[in-house]
Amino acid sequence: MFYKVAMNPILHLNKVFDNRIRLGIMSALMVNEEINFNDLKELLQITDGNLASHIKGLEESGYIQVQKGFIGRKTNTTYKATEAGFLAFKQHLAALEKMIKGTK
Amino acid sequence: MNNADLKQQEELQHIKQMMERSSRFISLSGLSGIAAGTCALVGAYFANNELMNTHARVLQNLNPADDATVTLDTSLLNSLLGNRLVQIAILTFMAALVSSFIFTFIRSKRTHVSLWGTTSKRLFINIAIPLLVGGLFLLKLMLLGGVGLVAPGCLLFYGLALVNASKYTLVEVRYLGYSQLLLGIINLFFIGSGLLFWTLGFGILHIVYGVMMWLKYERQ
Numbered sequence: 011m012f013y014k015v016a017m018n019p020i021l022h023l024n025k026v027f028d029n030r031i032r033l034g035i036m037s038a039l040m041v042n043e044e045i046n047f048n049d050l051k052e053l054l055q056i057t058d059g060n061l062a063s064h065i066k067g068l069e070e071s072g073y074i075q076v077q078k079g080f081i082g083r084k085t086n087t088t089y090k091a092t093e094a095g096f097l098a099f100k101q102h103l104a105a106l107e108k109m110i111k112g113t114k
Numbered sequence: 115m116n117n118a119d120l121k122q123q124e125e126l127q128h129i130k131q132m133m134e135r136s137s138r139f140i141s142l143s144g145l146s147g148i149a150a151g152t153c154a155l156v157g158a159y160f161a162n163n164e165l166m167n168t169h170a171r172v173l174q175n176l177n178p179a180d181d182a183t184v185t186l187d188t189s190l191l192n193s194l195l196g197n198r199l200v201q202i203a204i205l206t207f208m209a210a211l212v213s214s215f216i217f218t219f220i221r222s223k224r225t226h227v228s229l230w231g232t233t234s235k236r237l238f239i240n241i242a243i244p245l246l247v248g249g250l251f252l253l254k255l256m257l258l259g260g261v262g263l264v265a266p267g268c269l270l271f272y273g274l275a276l277v278n279a280s281k282y283t284l285v286e287v288r289y290l291g292y293s294q295l296l297l298g299i300i301n302l303f304f305i306g307s308g309l310l311f312w313t314l315g316f317g318i319l320h321i322v323y324g325v326m327m328w329l330k331y332e333r334q
Contacts, residue, residue: 030128033125033129033132034128034132037128037129037132037136038132038133038135038136038137040133041133041136041137042136042137045136045232046232049136049231049232052226052227052228052231053132053135053136054132055226103126103129106122106125106126107126109118109119109122110119110122110123110126
């Protein structure tokens with residue numbers, strides 16, 4: 011597999027991450043155990059609806075896990091990266107780096 | 115460099131930025147450091163005056179004829195002095211806290227990071243733990259009469275707090291922490307010069323750090 015990456019990194023660029031917002035969500039989840047909806051919204055500076063749709067996309071890909079909870083009476087939904095999410099992100103990152111090194 | 119390459123560079127930059135912004139409180143303003151340092155210098159000036167006054171008074175009272183009254187006087191004076199210096203210290207701390215808060219508040223508005231969000235809370239808790247424990251320890255130390263260790267103690271606990279907190283804010287805070295620790299350790303060998311080291315650490319170092327951070331991140 012490493013050989014394949016070296017040969018053609020474009021194959022390993024993940025379509026799911028071909029979007030600023032989804033890439034941002036995943037980046038944040040790589041360094042935080044979990045993040046709630048409002049923190050993601052503040053981080054990415056986007057509307058509720060926009061964020062929700064991208065979260066749904068990532069959830070359907072199996073890259074993030076949603077946990078619904080409460081703080082007092084308010085709902086507090088948090089997100090976590092799954093094993094598959096970590097792996098996919100690492101591969102995407104490796105492919106990006108490979109491409110940059112390859113063209114230098 | 116072609117366009118596709120530029121896009122990948124940008125993408126990596128974006129990833130890095132999102133990782134930093136989501137895990138560190140980066141709105142700490144350099145101006146806050148300058149403000150806190152200035153408050154410390156003003157506080158140190160008043161503390162120094164206070165020490166000089168007391169010293170002069172003690173010298174005047176120093177009469178070989180009645181040793182007993184002198185010791186009584188000095189112990190009374192000492193407790194008064196302690197109170198007065200403690201008052202100055204508390205006022206200085208409050209002024210530094212409020213003034214540094216203002217500049218960071220302004221910066222947080224500009225960077226769209228809430229001042230009471232996850233990252234700022236994490237930073238606050240991690241700086242507060244060593245500071246509170248250190249404060250209690252130094253209070254007990256003062257009550258037991260170990261006044262000479264208070265200044266190096268302040269520097270050491272503050273340095274530890276900064277090193278700890280640097281994981282949750284600008285990485286440069288770590289170097290400020292190391293510098294405070296170094297000063298605190300040197301101070302241990304010059305116990306009488308506490309105020310000088312205290313002024314260097316809380317005054318000068320803060321201002322130097324603040325100017326450097328402002329030049330690096332905020333100057334437009």
